[in-house]
Amino acid sequence: MGGGAQLVNLARVRDVVFIDTVVAHRTSGGSSVLFNRKALHVKSNMEVQVYILDKLIDSASIGISPFATSALEVESMLKVVDGINVRRGGPSLMDFPDVSPECAFVDCKKSWRHNECLLVTLGGAICRLCSGLVDTLRIHADCRAARAK
Structure with missing residues (x-):
């Protein structure tokens, strides 16, 4: 290493x-x-x-x-x-700073990750669950913005 x-x-x-x-x-x-x-x-x-x-x-x-x-x-x-390749993770915390979905966490690189992300690559740079977080985080951000109005 x-x-x-x-x-x-x-x-x-x-x-x-x-x-x-x-x-x-x-x-x-x-x-x-x-x-x-x-x-x-x-x-x-x-x-x-x-x-x-x-x-x-x-x-x-x-x-x-x-x-x-x-x-x-x-x-x-x-x-x-x-030899382990670490998955990239989902979107950056900077893109979705004010949300807190139950299905995801922010890793030490300040990237959103799905709770079930395996962290290591078994093929592909990003897991299917983390790639789907963009839509989930966007929905949470939109709901938060609507409540703030």
């Missing part, structure tokens, strides 16, 4: 976290935002957790065992996580 590894030592428990961090450049004001695209968390008991855009995913859904048995297996898991 393009990021780095971090040793977490909380209450004498040692975990290792491998993180792929991305810099998102924002045009307004020239500021940048960092977000974790992918992370592999190996706990002290060798339990493995995978995060995509800071959201815990089912490791079995990408072919990773919930426990590692060796450093070699962790290396293999890193290759799998590194």
Whole structure:
């Protein structure tokens, strides 16, 4: 993965976290935002957790065992996580800032995503559910505007 590894030592428990961090450049004001695209968390008991855009995913859904048995297996898991393509997500929060549909959330990249988005590509850059959010968010925005009148 393009990021780095971090040793977490909380209450004498040692975990290792491998993180792929991305810099998102924002045009307004020239500021940048960092977000974790992918992370592999190996706990002290060798339990493995995978995060995509800071959201815990089912490791079995990408072919990773919930426990590692060796450093070699962790290396293999890193290759799998590194090979994951993250879905683009739906429309930007900036396009629909004042709505709050129950079927969607805003990810760490400030993109709307459907609650059931798998986050990883299984073909295509955007899932069918996220692509349909444009209409849903537009309806919510129109209803909000009508109530404000």
